[in-house]
Amino acid sequence: MILQIIVAFIVCWLNFVIIDVFLGLPERPGVRGVRQIAQSIKEYRGHINGGYMMGNIVCSPDASAGTLLASACYYAFSSPLGGLVAALAVFFGNRICSDPGYAGTTGALTTTLWIYLFSSYLGFQPEYFIAGMVLAIFTIQALHHRFSSKLLARIAKKLGVIE
Amino acid sequence: MIVELIGLITAYSAVMAILTEDTRRKMPYINAMNFGVTALIALSVKHPLSGVAALAYFIFSTMESNAIASTIDRLKEVESR
Numbered sequence: 001m002i003l004q005i006i007v008a009f010i011v012c013w014l015n016f017v018i019i020d021v022f023l024g025l026p027e028r029p030g031v032r033g034v035r036q037i038a039q040s041i042k043e044y045r046g047h048i049n050g051g052y053m054m055g056n057i058v059c060s061p062d063a064s065a066g067t068l069l070a071s072a073c074y075y076a077f078s079s080p081l082g083g084l085v086a087a088l089a090v091f092f093g094n095r096i097c098s099d100p101g102y103a104g105t106t107g108a109l110t111t112t113l114w115i116y117l118f119s120s121y122l123g124f125q126p127e128y129f130i131a132g133m134v135l136a137i138f139t140i141q142a143l144h145h146r147f148s149s150k151l152l153a154r155i156a157k158k159l160g161v162i163e
Numbered sequence: 164m165i166v167e168l169i170g171l172i173t174a175y176s177a178v179m180a181i182l183t184e185d186t187r188r189k190m191p192y193i194n195a196m197n198f199g200v201t202a203l204i205a206l207s208v209k210h211p212l213s214g215v216a217a218l219a220y221f222i223f224s225t226m227e228s229n230a231i232a233s234t235i236d237r238l239k240e241v242e243s244r
Binding site: 001005031032033034035036037039040041043044054055057058059060061064065068069072073075076077078082085086089090092093096097127128130131133134135137138141142145 | 164165168169172173175176179185187188190191192193194195198199201202204205206209210211212213214215217218221222225226228229231232233234235236239
C-alpha cells in the first residue's frame with residue numbers, strides 16, 4: 001500500500017506541475033493579489049516565477065485543485081462520473097475567481113483518466129490518489145518555500161515557458 | 164493509515180501558518196491545509212454527497228484566499244501612495 005501511495009504521489013505531482021507550467025502559471029500573476037504572495041517569496045530569497053505559480057495555486061482552482069477534487073469525487077461516486085462532475089465544478093470555480101484559464105478543468109480530466117487506467121489495470125484505489133495529491137501539494141506549498149519556488153522556476157525554464 | 168497521514172500534514176500546515184510572521188507567506192500554508200481538510204471531508208463517508216461537500220468546501224475556501232490576497236494587494240497599494 002505504501003508503494004502504491006508513492007506511485008500515486010509521483011503521478012499526481014507530475015500531472016499537476018506539468019499542466020500548470022505548460023498553461024503558463026509561472027509566467028505572470030493570473031488574478032489580483034498573486035503579486036504580493038510572489039513578492040513575499042522573493043523576499044524570502046525564493047524565485048519570483050516560482051512564487052507566481054504558488055500564488056496562482058493559492059488564488060484560483062488550477063490543475064492541483066482539479067487533481068484533488070477529481071480523485072475525491074471519483075472516490076465518493078465510485079465511478080469516473082465523479083471526475084467529470086469535479087471538472088465542471090472546477091470550471092465554474094475558475095470563473096467565480098475571475099481566472100480565464102483552463103488549467104483546473106484539464107487537470108481534473110487527465111486525473112480522471114489516470115485513476116481510471118490505474119484502477120482498472122493495476123488495482124489502485126482512488127483514495128491513494130487523494131493521499132498522493134495531499135502529499136504533492138505539501139511538498140510544493142508547505143515544505144520549503146525557497147526550495148520549491150526555485151524548483152518550479154527551473155522546471156518552467158526547462159520546458160521553455162519562461163526565459 | 165491514509166487518514167492519519169493526511170491529518171498529520173494538515174496539522175503541520177496549520178501550525179506553520181500560525182508560526183509564519185509574514186502575512187502574505189501564510190497563504191500557501193493555508194492552501195496546503197485546505198487541501199488536507201478537503202481530502203478528510205471526502206474520505207469521511209463514501210457517499211456522493213461527501214464528494215459534493217468536498218467540492219463546495221474547496222472552491223469556496225479558494226475564493227476566500229482569493230479575496231484575502233486581493234485585499235492585501237489593495238492595502239499595499241494604499242500604503243504606497
